[in-house]
Amino acid sequence: MIKHKKPDAFYDTFERKGAGQQTTHYCPGCGHGTVHKMIAEAIDEFGVRDRTIFCSPVGCSVFAYYYFDTGNIQCAHGRAPAVATGMRRVHDDAVIISYQGDGDLAGIGTAEIIHAANRGENITVFFVNNAIYGMTGGQMAPTTLIGQQTLTTPTGRSAATDGNPIGMCELMSALSAPVYVERVSLGDGNRVLKARRAVRKALKNQIDGVGFSFVEILSPCPINWKLTPMDARKWLIENLEPAFPVKSFRDTGTPGAVATARAARDPSGPIPDDEMVRLLGSQSEIETIDRVTGLPEQRVKVAGFGGQGVLSAGILLANCAISEGLHATWLPSYGPEMRGGTANASVIVSEESIGSPLVDEPTTLIALNGPSIDAFEGSVVPGGLIVANSSLIDREPARSDVRYCMIPASKIAQDIGFQGAANVVLLAAYAAIEGFPAIDILRRVIPHALKKKNLVDLNLQMVDAAVEFVAEHPVAAPSAAPLPVR
Amino acid sequence: MKQLMKGNEAVVHGALVGGATHFFGYPITPASEIAHAAADFFPRTGRHFLQAESEVAAINMIYGAAGAGARTMTASSGPGVSLMAEGLSYIAGAELPCVIVDVQRAGPGLGNIWPEQSDYNMVVKGGGHGNYHNAVYVPNSAQEMCDMTAHAFDIADRYRVTVFILSDAYIGQMMEPVEIPDSVHHAPAKPWALGATSETRDNLITSIHMSTADQAAHNWKLKAKYDQMEAEITDWEEVFTDDADTLFVAFGITARICLTAVQRLRARGVRAGLLRPKTVFPFPRTRIAELVDQGPVREIAVVELNDGMMADDVQLAAPSVRVHRLNWLGGQVPTAEQVLEMAAQKAGQR
Amino acid sequence: MATAPINTNVRNFVRIDSCLCKGCKVCVETCPKHCLVIGSKMNQLGYQYARFEKETCTACGLCFYSCPEPGAITVYRNEPADREDAE
Known part of the structure; x- marks a missing residue:
C-alpha cells in the first residue's frame, strides 16, 4: 500500500513554464517545497480543498498558486493578511491560508500581519523564515542574523546599522487574540515531523473556528546562504535556532475571546430590499408648502462657539427651505476647529440651483456670541441683516449700512427653561424679520429635526417668544447706505 | 420626500442601494463622515464594516x-x-x-482640508504603476454623490474595474436635499470569483503574467476594455452649448459655480455655454472636439481647483482652440463673479 | 514508527521519480536506515538523482516529508515483493 504520496491538494502538473511540468520552481534543498507538502497534506486530510483559498505572497513563494489545487489569490507584497481579512468577511466557511516569507511578513507587511493577528482573524498564517530575501537574490531580511553576510550587508549585518533580527513569534505572542503561535524548524527529519504537526494544528484551528494561528517555520535557503542543502540544515540548527527559539509560544486549543465574541454575534444576513428602501428613505413626512412669492437668495452665516447649536440651527434652516420646495445647501466649518472654539455654518437658500455652498458675503449673519460678530460683521452685504444674541454680545454692530436685531436669545431661552435653545430663538427671529422660513414651516420642521423629542414644546415656545420679541422691537434700519434691491 | 444630508452621507445611502456589502475604511478629513455613516448603516443592514489599520490595508481588504x-x-x-x-x-x-470615493482636499503632502480638485491626474490617469485606468465619476451635488455611487457598483462589475467617485471637500461636507432611489441593485453572478466552492476552486486572482507575450496580451485586453468604456459610459451635461462661442468646461463643485457664471453671461447677452463632464475617465473628448469643430466655440475656459490638470485633456481634445486655464489652489473656491473676472482677464490676454 | 514487515512476501520501499529529483540529498541524509543514495546518472533537469537501494526501509516517511519536491517521493508499505520491479 502507498503510505506517503504527493497530496491531492497539489495540481498534477505545474503549468508555470509550459505544460506538463511536475517540479516546483524552488531551488534544490529549499524549504518551501517541504512546507507546501505539509500544507497540501493537511488540506487533504481535513477534506477542505474546495473551500480553501491560498494567498500567495511576493517572494520566492509568489508562484504557490501553480502548485495548490485550491482557490488562489496572489497578493501585493506583505498585504496577504489584509487580503485574507477581506475574504474572511465575505466567506465564513472558506479556509484561508496566508503563506508569507520573512521580507513579506516581517518587513514590508508588519502592519498588516500585526493587525490581522490583533483582530483575531480566523485565518492560518505560515511564516517561512529563512533569514534572507531569496527571490531578489539574497539581500538582508528583517530576520537576517547579526554578522550574516548578504548582498546588502556585505560585511555582515550590524546591529548598529540595521538593528537586531526581529522575532515575529515573540511579537505575535504579545497580542492577546492569537490562539496558536509556534516556531518550528526544518533542520532535520524529526524537526520536520514536528513542523508537520504544527501545520496540521494551525489549519485545524481555523476549520474549527478557534481563531488566528501563526506558525513560523525556520527554513533553509541553501542557494543564498551559499551552502549545500545539508550544510544549510546544519547551519540552520546551529545559528538560526539559537537566535529564534524553536518552541510553542501559545496553544490555547480553545476558541479565543475574539472567536467566541464573533460566534455570539447575530448571524442575520443582509436585510430584504424593501426593508432597506424603507430604512434609507425618508423617515419623516413633513407637510410641505409652495412659496408663491419670489424669494431673494438667502445667504446665511450662523456663527458662535462650539456647543451653541450653530450647525444644527443651520440644518434646521435648510430643512425648512426643503419644506418650502426651495434649493438649499448647508456647509459647516469643519476640521480641527470644530472641536472647540468657533463654529460656523453657511446656508444658502434659493429658488435657483446653487453654485458654491460657501457663504463669504452673507445676506444675513446670525451671531451667537461676541467673537462671531467681530469675525463676520464686515462680510455682510450692504443692506443685509445681522441677528445678534445680545445676551452674549455687548455691542451693536459697527456697520451703519446693515439692518440689525439685537435679541437676548440666551436669556429668553433660559427664561423659558432651556438655555441651549438660544439658537432657535435667533433663527426664529430671523424668520420673523425676513418672512422666510415661514413661521408655520419652522414650527412643523422642529419636531422632526430634534433628536430629543421631549424638548419639542420648549423649542416651539422659543419660536413664539422670538416672534413676539421681533413684533415689539422693530429692526434697526441702516442709517447710511440705501437698502439694496434684494 | 427629499432628505437633507451631507454628500458624504449620501455616498453611503447610494452604496447601500447600489448593493455594496463590504466597506473597509480609514478615517481622514474631509471624507470621514462616509466611514461614520458606513459604520452605522452597514452592520445594521446585515452588511460589513471594518476600520482598517491603514489605507494600504483597506485597499488590500478590498482586493480580497x-x-x-x-x-x-x-x-x-x-x-x-x-x-x-x-x-x-x-x-x-x-x-x-x-x-x-475620493473626497479631495488640498495638497501636496498633508496640505489642508479645504477643497481642491488636484487628485485629478492621480485618479484619472491611474495613480499606481502600469497601464491601467479607473472609471472616474465626478459628482457635483449630494444627490449625485448618492446616485453615482449606486451606479458605480454596476459599472465596476460590468467592466471589472475600479470606479472612482472623485468628489471634493465641499461636495462631501455640504448638506443638500437628496432623494434616495427606491430600488436596490445587486451584484451579477461572478463565476470568476473565489467562492470557496468546488465550482470556483480553479479560479485564480492574480496580476502576474510571466511571459512578455502574456503580459502584452493582457495589457491590450485592458486597453480594449478602456476603449469600450469610452464608447459606452462617457457622460456629460451641456448647458447653452447650441450657440455658445465661449465654452466653460468644469466638473464637480466648480461646475456649479460656472453654471451661475454662464447664466450671468447669458443675461448680459454673451453666448456662453457649459460642458460639465460627469465622467473624467472616460473623458468626453469626442464631444468637446465636436463642439469646437462643428460649432461656434471660439475659446474654452477650463475652471478647476488645480493648476490645470483637466485643461490638458481639454486642449488635447481641441488642439485648434485657445484653452484658458482658470485655476484656484490651496482650498480657495471662487465665486461666480471671480470666475467671470478671471475669464475676462484671460480673454483679454490674447 | 512503522516496524519492519513480518511477512517476508511483502516489503517497504521508496519510489523516487528520477525526473522530479533535484539531487539535494536531503532524503539521503535524513533516512535513519540509510536506504537512499545519490546515483551517478543525471536526469533531464541535470541533477544526479536519488535512488532507493537498501531493504531496511520502515516506511517511516521522513524522506517523503523532508523532500522539497511535491511528487518526487512515494513511500510504499507492505507491498508485494515483486512490486518495485514492476514499476
Missing part, C-alpha cells in the same frame, strides 16, 4: 473581498488615496471590481 465576489468599497482623501496606489494597480491588473 472583491476577489471573493463582494461589492466592496472604501472612501478617503488624497493622502489616503496615495497610499492605495499599489493596491489600485493590483486591482486593475487582476481586473477586480470595486468603488473608491
Whole structure:
C-alpha cells in the first residue's frame, strides 16, 4: 500500500513554464517545497480543498498558486493578511491560508500581519523564515542574523546599522487574540515531523473556528546562504535556532475571546430590499408648502462657539427651505476647529440651483456670541441683516449700512427653561424679520429635526417668544447706505 | 420626500442601494463622515464594516473581498488615496471590481482640508504603476454623490474595474436635499470569483503574467476594455452649448459655480455655454472636439481647483482652440463673479 | 514508527521519480536506515538523482516529508515483493 504520496491538494502538473511540468520552481534543498507538502497534506486530510483559498505572497513563494489545487489569490507584497481579512468577511466557511516569507511578513507587511493577528482573524498564517530575501537574490531580511553576510550587508549585518533580527513569534505572542503561535524548524527529519504537526494544528484551528494561528517555520535557503542543502540544515540548527527559539509560544486549543465574541454575534444576513428602501428613505413626512412669492437668495452665516447649536440651527434652516420646495445647501466649518472654539455654518437658500455652498458675503449673519460678530460683521452685504444674541454680545454692530436685531436669545431661552435653545430663538427671529422660513414651516420642521423629542414644546415656545420679541422691537434700519434691491 | 444630508452621507445611502456589502475604511478629513455613516448603516443592514489599520490595508481588504465576489468599497482623501496606489494597480491588473470615493482636499503632502480638485491626474490617469485606468465619476451635488455611487457598483462589475467617485471637500461636507432611489441593485453572478466552492476552486486572482507575450496580451485586453468604456459610459451635461462661442468646461463643485457664471453671461447677452463632464475617465473628448469643430466655440475656459490638470485633456481634445486655464489652489473656491473676472482677464490676454 | 514487515512476501520501499529529483540529498541524509543514495546518472533537469537501494526501509516517511519536491517521493508499505520491479 502507498503510505506517503504527493497530496491531492497539489495540481498534477505545474503549468508555470509550459505544460506538463511536475517540479516546483524552488531551488534544490529549499524549504518551501517541504512546507507546501505539509500544507497540501493537511488540506487533504481535513477534506477542505474546495473551500480553501491560498494567498500567495511576493517572494520566492509568489508562484504557490501553480502548485495548490485550491482557490488562489496572489497578493501585493506583505498585504496577504489584509487580503485574507477581506475574504474572511465575505466567506465564513472558506479556509484561508496566508503563506508569507520573512521580507513579506516581517518587513514590508508588519502592519498588516500585526493587525490581522490583533483582530483575531480566523485565518492560518505560515511564516517561512529563512533569514534572507531569496527571490531578489539574497539581500538582508528583517530576520537576517547579526554578522550574516548578504548582498546588502556585505560585511555582515550590524546591529548598529540595521538593528537586531526581529522575532515575529515573540511579537505575535504579545497580542492577546492569537490562539496558536509556534516556531518550528526544518533542520532535520524529526524537526520536520514536528513542523508537520504544527501545520496540521494551525489549519485545524481555523476549520474549527478557534481563531488566528501563526506558525513560523525556520527554513533553509541553501542557494543564498551559499551552502549545500545539508550544510544549510546544519547551519540552520546551529545559528538560526539559537537566535529564534524553536518552541510553542501559545496553544490555547480553545476558541479565543475574539472567536467566541464573533460566534455570539447575530448571524442575520443582509436585510430584504424593501426593508432597506424603507430604512434609507425618508423617515419623516413633513407637510410641505409652495412659496408663491419670489424669494431673494438667502445667504446665511450662523456663527458662535462650539456647543451653541450653530450647525444644527443651520440644518434646521435648510430643512425648512426643503419644506418650502426651495434649493438649499448647508456647509459647516469643519476640521480641527470644530472641536472647540468657533463654529460656523453657511446656508444658502434659493429658488435657483446653487453654485458654491460657501457663504463669504452673507445676506444675513446670525451671531451667537461676541467673537462671531467681530469675525463676520464686515462680510455682510450692504443692506443685509445681522441677528445678534445680545445676551452674549455687548455691542451693536459697527456697520451703519446693515439692518440689525439685537435679541437676548440666551436669556429668553433660559427664561423659558432651556438655555441651549438660544439658537432657535435667533433663527426664529430671523424668520420673523425676513418672512422666510415661514413661521408655520419652522414650527412643523422642529419636531422632526430634534433628536430629543421631549424638548419639542420648549423649542416651539422659543419660536413664539422670538416672534413676539421681533413684533415689539422693530429692526434697526441702516442709517447710511440705501437698502439694496434684494 | 427629499432628505437633507451631507454628500458624504449620501455616498453611503447610494452604496447601500447600489448593493455594496463590504466597506473597509480609514478615517481622514474631509471624507470621514462616509466611514461614520458606513459604520452605522452597514452592520445594521446585515452588511460589513471594518476600520482598517491603514489605507494600504483597506485597499488590500478590498482586493480580497472583491476577489471573493463582494461589492466592496472604501472612501478617503488624497493622502489616503496615495497610499492605495499599489493596491489600485493590483486591482486593475487582476481586473477586480470595486468603488473608491475620493473626497479631495488640498495638497501636496498633508496640505489642508479645504477643497481642491488636484487628485485629478492621480485618479484619472491611474495613480499606481502600469497601464491601467479607473472609471472616474465626478459628482457635483449630494444627490449625485448618492446616485453615482449606486451606479458605480454596476459599472465596476460590468467592466471589472475600479470606479472612482472623485468628489471634493465641499461636495462631501455640504448638506443638500437628496432623494434616495427606491430600488436596490445587486451584484451579477461572478463565476470568476473565489467562492470557496468546488465550482470556483480553479479560479485564480492574480496580476502576474510571466511571459512578455502574456503580459502584452493582457495589457491590450485592458486597453480594449478602456476603449469600450469610452464608447459606452462617457457622460456629460451641456448647458447653452447650441450657440455658445465661449465654452466653460468644469466638473464637480466648480461646475456649479460656472453654471451661475454662464447664466450671468447669458443675461448680459454673451453666448456662453457649459460642458460639465460627469465622467473624467472616460473623458468626453469626442464631444468637446465636436463642439469646437462643428460649432461656434471660439475659446474654452477650463475652471478647476488645480493648476490645470483637466485643461490638458481639454486642449488635447481641441488642439485648434485657445484653452484658458482658470485655476484656484490651496482650498480657495471662487465665486461666480471671480470666475467671470478671471475669464475676462484671460480673454483679454490674447 | 512503522516496524519492519513480518511477512517476508511483502516489503517497504521508496519510489523516487528520477525526473522530479533535484539531487539535494536531503532524503539521503535524513533516512535513519540509510536506504537512499545519490546515483551517478543525471536526469533531464541535470541533477544526479536519488535512488532507493537498501531493504531496511520502515516506511517511516521522513524522506517523503523532508523532500522539497511535491511528487518526487512515494513511500510504499507492505507491498508485494515483486512490486518495485514492476514499476
